[in-house]
Amino acid sequence: MSDVLDELFQIDALGPSGAYRSRNRMTVTEVGGKPVAELSLAPAPYVSRAMSALRKADTMDREARLAAIARAGEAFQNGTIAGLSPDEYHRMVSRISGLGIAEVRSAAGKIAAYSQQAWDRAQFARPLGVVPTTDHPSVGKGVGLWVRRGDVFGVHAAGNHPAIHGGWLEALALGYRVAVRPSRREPLTPHRLVTALHEAGFGHDHVIFLPTDYAAADEMIHASDLAMVYGGADVIAKYSGTRLLPQGPGRSKILIAGEHDWRDYVDLVVESASRGGGTGCTNVTTILVEGDRSVAADFARAVADKLALIPSLRPEDECAVLPVQPIEEARRIESYLLETAQGTEAMLGGEGIVDDLGDGSAVMRPAVHVLDSAADVQTKGIELAFPCLWFAPWSPEDGLAPLKSTLNLVLIGAEDGLIEAGLEDGSIRNVYAGAVRSYFSAPNMPHDGYLADFLMKSKGYVRVPDALPPAP
Amino acid sequence: MSHAANPILELPFGTLPDPDAYIQAAMAWHFDPETGSPFWLERAKTLDFDPRADVKSHADLALFPNVTDEIRDVPAASFIPKGYGSKSQVLAIIESGGTTGAPKALPLMADFAQLMVDRDVYIFEHYGLTHEKNWLLFSPSGPHGALEQARRGARAYGVLPFAIDMDPRWVKKEIGAGKQAEADAYAEHLLDQALFIMRGQNIGYIRLTPPILSRICRHDEWVDLIRENVSYIHWGGASMDADTRHFYMDEMFPGMTLAGSYGTTMALGSGGAQRFGAEDANETIFDPTLSPYTTFEVRDANTGERVEYGQRGQLVVNHVSKALLLPNNAERDAVTRIAPVNPNQIGDSIADIAPLVEFKGQKVIEGVY
Known part of the structure; x- marks a missing residue:
């Protein structure tokens, strides 16, 4: 029996000091019931310390992090990550989630595309008076600047569709440190994506993967400055609040x-x-x-x-x-x-x-x-x-x-x-x-509001020389 | 006036009586019209057996009905054995959590409280706890018995007890009403008060609940203060899984003694303490350290049969002391049955206490997530 279990793919928590394998592991099964993986469930104090490390970490500068996100997306789509080739990953997600494999492959492509566009997509939400960077020529006249509402972003993810993991890359692009609590139904996609981000240069204290039970998930949300929560009406009701962006039912x-x-x-x-x-x-x-x-x-x-x-x-x-x-x-x-x-x-x-x-x-x-x-x-x-x-x-x-x-x-x-x-x-x-399909979307369109509406706020900024101008 | 009890009922901690002789003496005490409690003398009339004739051993305690649900309606004074002579031996009336309906109130007699103190001192000495530093106790007082009992332990050990009162009923009420934020604020209030004590009172030992310890981990100053000064954390009042325990011992507080206990008001707060030397086990094992007074059995919740070692079942607690008789109390806890290591122990050891789950059909929640 233990020989069989040893062969299961191990989905460890990926915290600030590396991979963590718990004693209490959940068996991830295919839709037919066959065990395929074991998911480590991090205990609440592990989550607290991981979040504390995330809070103390530095944010990579913009150029470096955008390049790293793009590299990670490329590897996510085409590379072998955590021992899984793209084909193996697609097949496994398909067998676990029950989604058609073509849809899974297409979702992986979407995540890769998001990773190239994460910064640009966020810019669609930027107010007209806000300039993108502090070296903009207008700063001498006074401008708006976009700043983060916090530093640590928590994602209480869903398992219904892999593509939802493209969304939080935007937070990473905007400079947030990110904790992802995967759905226990399909934890493979965020594990692969976070692993790819680490391999692309993100610190283990910059983006973390925190599979937990529900109690420790509350801990993750509590310790985040802002969090995005997917769920049915009951989950949304539990976590309602201004620091939380609910991703509720579609209907x-x-x-x-x-x-x-x-x-x-x-x-x-x-x-x-x-x-x-x-x-x-x-x-x-x-x-x-x-x-x-x-x-x-x-x-x-x-x-x-x-x-x-x-x-x-x-x-x-x-x-x-x-x-x-x-x-x-x-x-x-x-x-x-x-x-x-x-x-x-x-x-x-x-x-x-x-x-x-x-x-x-x-x-x-x-x-x-x-x-x-x-x-x-x-x-x-x-x-x-x-x-x-x-x-x-x-x-x-x-x-x-x-x-x-x-x-x-x-x-x-x-x-x-x-x-x-x-x-x-x-x-x-x-x-x-008009005659539009209900799933229509375009990169510049908000999905449920712009995510960046929630992540960013505007600040006034002016930059002129320190020396006063000579008196006339 | 008080009656002399059979000395076998008055042995000091660590001196073990012959188990059967002990049970027979206890039955004689609790069911003698001169020495028994008003509750049991009255209740005996509706038992279909004669405890003094039929209950000869711990196994025979299963003859008793589980009366713990009747306690809510009985005045605490009715549980004082008449043989004590007066109420002067009652140290406190202690109440159960009381989350649903009226709480259960029982008298705590001084002699049994002393047994618990002696047991605690024995455990402190086993772990080599210093006498040079003071204690911080997060524990409920008021209607509950835990804080006062912990203070008695401090007095016996010769250290200063600094106490933070906790009201578990209030927290449960807040959470039950969906007011998580207020429950959180209350818990932070407890930590805020205790932080002053941690900074200035030379604290070397903390007694707390697992949720408090978990919350401490959110605060870097707390974590640093504990790493610097504290050598022993005692936890109880809720369960702690092996991952959490090992994370504390291996990652957060290396070198720390982390030991838990399990107690129930229906055994006057006694129960079991974490097995010595089993700190590395994946299970959290509790031995009944006050056997033969408070003992455990693990039974199948449906059939009532003892489960095998290593199997899960419902925890049944027997309490038989001079102070109180409450046998065959099926708790709402599921545990793993563990073989004893002490050959003199009566009944089972237990591990991994969790609420007894009633399996019902799961509800479907609308939505795509």
Whole structure:
């Protein structure tokens, strides 16, 4: 037995004095249940001391750290890191997370791209009056400068998608020292990225990898100046506060209003629902369509017919799209879905969404349900990490209410008034007007606000000669 | 008036009675109408066995029902054995944590408190604790017995006890109400007070809880002061896992004696102390240092059968002293059953105390994370 366990990939904590292997280790399993790795869980006092070291560390100068981040990203994508080649890493993440391997590879590419652009992406959030550096020609006239709100940034990461780890590179680029507490579901990606950053020249007290239990995770957040926390509504509620940037649920929505024929938008909805396996917060959850309930039902049926064609494949299959989960987890989510869906009309997945692969894992098949009215959207339209859609009829009298609490709101055929109302509403983070997929993004666009809005503040600065000018 | 007890009930610490003779003498004491407590004399009427006739050994203690939940409704005075003659032997009324509903209150008799002091002194001497430095005690007073008992130990050892009172009920109430920030502020308040003592009072020994020690690690000045002056940290009142223990011993405070204890109010604060020489073990092992008065058994929570050595089970505490009888108390703790090293020990040693988890269906939380 111990021989087998010795062969498991060891994911150590990476603290200020190097790798730390705990006695209490969590077995990381493939979706089918086979153990593949062991994750060390750092105890709370280890976290306290690591955070204290992070606080005392120096920040590398800008040129050096941007070059190191870029080198790390290149190695992350193409190099052998911690003994894992890119192919081995992709396959392992795919087997652990259940994400299709093509999606995992694409996520690794995104992280590498972020690493080249981390500084430039942050600049999109820079206020107009703020100059980028202190040697700017305008400093003699007085300018705004961007300074960090703190020194130590904590990341309580999610495991739903590897690409989320591209985000905190921006904090590193802006000069923060960073602690990453990985999701215990998929700790491999941040371990690889932090290892790559160390190999690229970052000090072990500049960026650290802190796998912990939940209690010690609180310690990490406590000791950070600012922290980003991914999680469901319960986690977000626990950590709410001004020092914390919650990365909450997406509940992205699409409205098709007016005279438009919904048939034109079937593919747009299918792609919005299924890209990346439907595991992201920008995948659409709710689709509202102007008209009576039968219109919503017809639209839902057409989308369901297409989603039903996506094959059930093992995650390591190049063509895999739908996410795979351990069978018990899949059943648990299924019963939650079926319970929530009571009283709605099922177009797909009404009998269940679990497709047993026979190896202890199961594919999460798409689900499509029709709600009786737009008023049900906020209570029934739950977001789950696979293509899980709720269609509802909408009329202009329903207004904005069913469209609230949304990360990405796609408004197709909407009147200008509704678009403006959406832009003004505080619970809607992004508004996409027109025929846009719900996952649309561009480098200059904020995702849930700019991260740098949270990380930076503006300071007044003027630099003139020390000698007073001669009296006239 | 007081009654002479069988001397076997009054042996000093370290002198072990014949186990069966001891149990029989204790039953005679607690169930004699002249010497037993009002609680047990009344409760005996509804027992389906005769303790004085049927309970001959520690194993027979399993005949008793677990009465600890009845204690909330019983005045503490009812637990004083009549044989003590008056209430003058009661050092304190000590109460349990009382997180859910009324607390349980028990009288602490002076003779048993002295046994605990003698046991503590024995442990201090084992670890070579200096008499030249003073003590810092983070411990609950008020309704609880721990701080006063620790002070008695200091007096016996000839050192000065500096105390920081802790109110565990308040902290649990704050956390239960979701007020983590206020609970944090309270804990920082404890550390702030103690820091003055650490700076100026020649502290060589600290008694604390694992959460306090964990919080100390956030403060560099605290860590430095401990590294400079403190040779022994005693922890109790909560559990500490092996990684945490080793991190303290190997990384944070090399050379430090770090030793824990486990006690329960239902045994007047007694229980077990960390096994000597087992500091490097992966498990945190506790031996019942006041055997045969306070002893442990590890049972399967469902079947009530003893589990095998090395297996997890529910902790059952038996307390049988002249001062108090509370046998067969199933605690809400899961432990590993460990074989004793002392051949005279009654019952089990235990390791890795954790709350007894009730397995229920896990709730699904909405969201993609």
